[in-house]
Amino acid sequence: MEKFDLPQVAARLAELEKESCLLEPDVQLREKILKRAERYADEFLQKIQSLPMYVEDKKENAVAFRSPDFDSPIDIDDALNILKEDVDRPGLNPASGKHLGYIPGGGIYYSAIADYLAAVANRYAGVFFASPGAVRMENALLRWMADIVGYPETAAGSLTSGGSIANLTAIVAARDSHEIPAKDFSRVVVYLTSQVHHSIEKALRVAGLGECIKRNVSCDERFRMKPDALEASIVSDKESGLRPWLVVASAGSTDAGVVDPLVEIGDIAHKHKIWYHIDGAYGAFFALCKEGKEILRGIEKSDSLVMDPHKGLFLPYGSGAVLVKDRAHLLRSFSHYANYMQDALTPLDEISPADISIELSKHFRGLRLWLPLKLLGVAPFRAALEEKLLLARYFFEKVQALPNVEVGPLPDLSVVTFRFVPARGNADEFNKQLVNEIRRDGRVFFSSTMLDGKFVLRCAVLAFRAHRQVIDEAIEILRKKSEILMRST
Ligand SMILES: *Cc1c(COP(=O)(O)O)cnc(C)c1O
Numbered sequence: 001m002e003k004f005d006l007p008q009v010a011a012r013l014a015e016l017e018k019e020s021c022l023l024e025p026d027v028q029l030r031e032k033i034l035k036r037a038e039r040y041a042d043e044f045l046q047k048i049q050s051l052p053m054y055v056e057d058k059k060e061n062a063v064a065f066r067s068p069d070f071d072s073p074i075d076i077d078d079a080l081n082i083l084k085e086d087v088d089r090p091g092l093n094p095a096s097g098k099h100l101g102y103i104p105g106g107g108i109y110y111s112a113i114a115d116y117l118a119a120v121a122n123r124y125a126g127v128f129f130a131s132p133g134a135v136r137m138e139n140a141l142l143r144w145m146a147d148i149v150g151y152p153e154t155a156a157g158s159l160t161s162g163g164s165i166a167n168l169t170a171i172v173a174a175r176d177s178h179e180i181p182a183k184d185f186s187r188v189v190v191y192l193t194s195q196v197h198h199s200i201e202k203a204l205r206v207a208g209l210g211e212c213i214k215r216n217v218s219c220d221e222r223f224r225m226k227p228d229a230l231e232a233s234i235v236s237d238k239e240s241g242l243r244p245w246l247v248v249a250s251a252g253s254t255d256a257g258v259v260d261p262l263v264e265i266g267d268i269a270h271k272h273k274i275w276y277h278i279d280g281a282y283g284a285f286f287a288l289c290k291e292g293k294e295i296l297r298g299i300e301k302s303d304s305l306v307m308d309p310h311k312g313l314f315l316p317y318g319s320g321a322v323l324v325k326d327r328a329h330l331l332r333s334f335s336h337y338a339n340y341m342q343d344a345l346t347p348l349d350e351i352s353p354a355d356i357s358i359e360l361s362k363h364f365r366g367l368r369l370w371l372p373l374k375l376l377g378v379a380p381f382r383a384a385l386e387e388k389l390l391l392a393r394y395f396f397e398k399v400q401a402l403p404n405v406e407v408g409p410l411p412d413l414s415v416v417t418f419r420f421v422p423a424r425g426n427a428d429e430f431n432k433q434l435v436n437e438i439r440r441d442g443r444v445f446f447s448s449t450m451l452d453g454k455f456v457l458r459c460a461v462l463a464f465r466a467h468r469q470v471i472d473e474a475i476e477i478l479r480k481k482s483e484i485l486m487r488s489t
Helices: 006-023 027-047 059-065 075-088 111-120 131-147 164-177 182-187 198-206 225-241 263-272 284-288 288-293 327-332 339-344 366-376 379-399 425-443 467-489
Strands: 156-160 188-192 213-216 244-248 275-280 304-307 320-324 405-407 417-422 447-451 456-460
Touching: 027 075, 059 075, 075 327, 111 366, 131 156, 131 284, 131 304, 131 320, 131 447, 131 467, 156 213, 156 327, 164 198, 164 244, 164 275, 164 304, 164 320, 164 327, 182 188, 182 213, 188 304, 213 225, 225 244, 225 263, 225 284, 263 275, 284 304, 288 379, 320 327, 339 456, 379 405, 379 417, 379 456, 379 467, 417 425, 425 447, 425 456, 425 467
Parallel strands: 188 213, 188 244, 244 275, 275 304
Antiparallel strands: 156 320, 304 320, 405 417, 417 456, 447 456
């Protein structure tokens, strides 16, 4: 081993310090960078509604990321240019109010400011000991969500990166609460419908339950689970010695935006002692407004629930939430003791996210929800949600008035499905061409799905920037594009 040569080490340290200090910009540089970023954001927001909704990717967009080169630093302006041309341009423009496809996301500005502040202070939000304030803030937000859906004091939950991780968290808690040994996994039965989001199947697989029996409970004509069919299935499975374990209901299905009969399913789950999970990633926050609360009646009967602030509260992506009615189930699945955490034991009155979730070090997600709620109050969120419900109804009426249109079920929440049935030719083909043509046109964005084996278009209203004018424009575009397409077929 080399001898410790103090002068040599000191010289090297000085060199390293000089270089590593570049990680800390001085006040002038901070100002410059922040101004540039601010200008970039302002320009984006000024133009957002006029930017094309979809831009095809080009080979050139890949150049900046080919053979990753991180050895030759570039200027902030050059970096922002790459962001603009190669990241913020190609693909979908989901922050626009004209995003009427999939389940639109949000991106409210207040959250961006909160993210900036959260990143600067970089509070350690995983454990109470490290950041009591951050943990209290997140727990208060979760308590607020629990109140929205009528969960009792015993409930707890965590802010996740999205609905998929939230569903996984709930499914793991459900698995452990029923103490299902691995050898029984193939006898365990899960009840769901064809409309359940695919993240549930993924979660089952990740939780080791890929081999469990999945009963596809039949739906009514509006794609909602039939309670009778559910109960019949449970009874028959019990009789054949299987282990009914979990029922998953959708509170706002992705395809058609419908809500399963939550009260009836809850009663059946309770009677047969099976875990009741509701996937409300898309729809649960509609409980904030009166109309939505009525549709979501029975949501409080569930044992666990997922709700995505990056959908129903218009936050930027990376914001989901899971709630479990009895926190003991979460603690049982996720709390662990490790020696290196011995200083960080949590007082019992404040639960640490690390003790009830998969994560340890985590993004301080709470701030991006807390800041807008505190600055604005709940009222604008509530109004926006009611507005989306009404806009969907408005679209539903308007689209039916177009020639040759067939609509899906009356929307429970804010998704409308519809298709054109031209006098001649194949309807699936026609609608496929139409959705592609609208994407190429770029003024609005719809997505499509298969319902009952038919190719249908979806209008999903959840973008916070979507107002009546957007719907009127979308209807006009549908009218014109379908007319042209009919003439050419
Ligand atoms: C979006 C969605 C999910 C998945 O949530 P992510 O946040 O995308 O991971 C799950 N269930 C439903 C009903 C959804 O709409």
